[in-house]
Each structure stands twice: as C-alpha cells, then as structure tokens.
Amino acid sequence: MGNCLAYGNGCCMCILRCPAFGPRVSITQKAGKSDIMGRRKDGAFGAFSGSGKLEKNSLSQEIRQRLDEYGVAIIPVPKEEIVREKLELKVCQQYALNEYAENIILLDTGYAKIMTPFFPLEKLRKVPGFENARYVDPYAGGKGNSIRYLSVAERDNSMKAAGIENIFCGGEKSGLFVGHTEAISTGSLAGHNAVRYLKGMKLLELPIGLAIGDLISFANKNLESEDGLMTRYTFAGAEYFKRMKEKGLYSTDPGEIRERVKRYGLEDIYGEKLI
Ligand SMILES: Cc1cc2nc3c(=O)[nH]c(=O)nc-3n(C[C@H](O)[C@H](O)[C@H](O)COP(=O)(O)OP(=O)(O)OC[C@H]3O[C@@H](n4cnc5c(N)ncnc54)[C@H](O)[C@@H]3O)c2cc1C
Numbered sequence: 001m002g003n004c005l006a007y008g009n010g011c012c013m014c015i016l017r018c019p020a021f022g023p024r025v026s027i028t029q030k031a032g033k034s035d036i037m038g039r040r041k042d043g044a045f046g047a048f049s050g051s052g053k054l055e056k057n058s059l060s061q062e063i064r065q066r067l068d069e070y071g072v073a074i075i076p077v078p079k080e081e082i083v084r085e086k087l088e089l090k091v092c093q094q095y096a097l098n099e100y101a102e103n104i105i106l107l108d109t110g111y112a113k114i115m116t117p118f119f120p121l122e123k124l125r126k127v128p129g130f131e132n133a134r135y136v137d138p139y140a141g142g143k144g145n146s147i148r149y150l151s152v153a154e155r156d157n158s159m160k161a162a163g164i165e166n167i168f169c170g171g172e173k174s175g176l177f178v179g180h181t182e183a184i185s186t187g188s189l190a191g192h193n194a195v196r197y198l199k200g201m202k203l204l205e206l207p208i209g210l211a212i213g214d215l216i217s218f219a220n221k222n223l224e225s226e227d228g229l230m231t232r233y234t235f236a237g238a239e240y241f242k243r244m245k246e247k248g249l250y251s252t253d254p255g256e257i258r259e260r261v262k263r264y265g266l267e268d269i270y271g272e273k274l275i
Helices: 001-009 061-070 098-102 180-199 211-222 238-246 254-263
Strands: 052-054 071-075 101-107 111-114 136-137
Touching: 061 071, 061 101, 098 101, 180 211, 211 238
Parallel strands: none
Antiparallel strands: 052 111, 052 136, 071 101, 101 111
C-alpha cells in the first residue's frame, strides 16, 4: 500500500489486496540485495497499471451489445476531458498511443476492460452510455491504479538473482517486462535453471538468436542506463517489438521458429526430465 501512496494516487483497492494481506515484500531485498526501480518519462519511480475493469452490466445496452458482438467498443472522449499526460504514466507502452487518450477503448474480457490507467468516475459518468459505470478492478479505478516495477531484482541471463546463490526470478521481478508471454518465457527459463542448480548442472542461457534470449539480455543490458529504466520490454509492441523485427526475430510461423530453436540444439529443452 505504501508504494501506491508514495508513487501513485494512494491505495485503489487493486487485486494485490495489500490492506488484507500486507504490503509487497521483496525476497531479494530480504536476502540483502538492493532492487532496481523502474522510472517514468518524468523520472518518477514505478509505473501505473494501464487498464481497469468496468462491470459490463453497468454500461448502456448499446455499449454492451457492441462488446458482445465485436469484443471491442471505441467511444470518443469529450474533447475537454482528454488527458494525454496519462499515456506517460502507464506500464504498457505499446498502448501509449494518442488513440488511447482520445477514446475510451473497451475490450470484452468478461468484464469491460477499460484501456486507461484510471478515469475519474464523475467524468466517466458524463460520457453517454457510462452514466452508471462502476469499476470492479481496481475498486477505486476512478482515482488511480496499482504501481508496479518498484523492486526488480538484479539478475544474470540465466535468471539467477545477482549475488544470491539460490534465487531465480522471472516475469516483472526479473526486469521491466510487461505481459503474460514475457512472464511465461522468462519464468520457464528461471524454473528450468532452478532445477539445474539443484542438480549441480551448468545453468542455461538462451542465445540472442532467439527472441526470448534477445529479450532477456537486451532488457538486462538496458537497465544500466537511465533511458533503459524508463523503457518497458514486451513482445507485444513499442521498442522491443521494433527491435525484434529489425533483427529478423519476429515470426508467426511455428515451423520456422522450431527450426531456429533446433539450430541451437535447444528443441524441446524444457521437456527434458532433469529430476
Ligand atoms: C490491470 C492489468 C492488465 C493487464 N493486461 C494484460 C494483458 O492484457 N496482456 C498481457 O499480456 N499482460 C497484461 N498485464 C500484465 C501481466 O498481467 C503481467 O505482466 C504478468 O502477470 C506478470 O507476471 P508475473 O508472474 O511477473 O507477476 P504477477 O502476475 O504479479 O505475479 C507475482 C505473484 O507473486 C506474488 N508475490 C509477490 N511478492 C511475494 C512474496 N514476497 N512472497 C510470495 N509471493 C509474492 C504476488 O502476490 C503475485 O501473485 C496486465 C497487468 C495488469 C495489472
């Protein structure tokens, strides 16, 4: 909760439930290391989560219908309520586009996912169709959102925490990564290497000729610079997506990707039973 008081707009009652379970605790800090803090473009620490959820039933029938039919609804924000600065606050740089400031973009995820860090409720309710809008996550999504990237562990490219013998990390703990795919790909390597460590085996590093290996090493290297601390790394867009394309690593062809992995002798590497 302290993080959101110090670096955000106060507790917004998000999914982390700090008031119920206590604040976030960094295991790497407990082990005596100091974590890295991500920054925003204005130099402030951390970043706001970039979306919230509205109760679908609290929206007009027309908006609900659009969500049911197309999975998405785009509703222009009244000119006087457009706040472009909010784009700078958010984690997901792939969505930090003007269109996301000029429109309310809703995605049907069961709830109506609203693609902006927060939207003052009294203003939101002035927009036609949102007169009764209600936030379900975070509950106080009208005033802010959760603050992330305040305790990233220093690590090497095998995902082992730097200077600690037996901690491996993945996902947002292991860099300024955003997204499930990034959490899965870094976390899989971390888990695999934790088992290798237990077995006394050499730890695996993925080559930079593979997108995951490149993401892991690129994000790590960039943490050394001020600019790098302001960047978020995701396969889904923004800076890393551009790099992936430039380096010829971007492909949606599973066969081509499998061939590439095979060339490095890493095909089905995680399928191997180590213990
Ligand atoms: C509102 C929102 C919308 C998002 N939308 C998308 C999306 O559409 N697509 C997408 O790809 N990504 C999305 N993301 C990002 C994505 O959810 C995260 O990048 C991803 O979940 C990170 O995974 P992780 O395992 O690193 O961290 P988390 O999913 O945060 O998991 C970390 C876990 O560790 C626990 N934990 C923390 N400290 C301790 C401790 N000391 N001891 C024990 N447990 C601890 C936490 O409680 C938590 O359960 C979204 C994120 C948010 C907040």
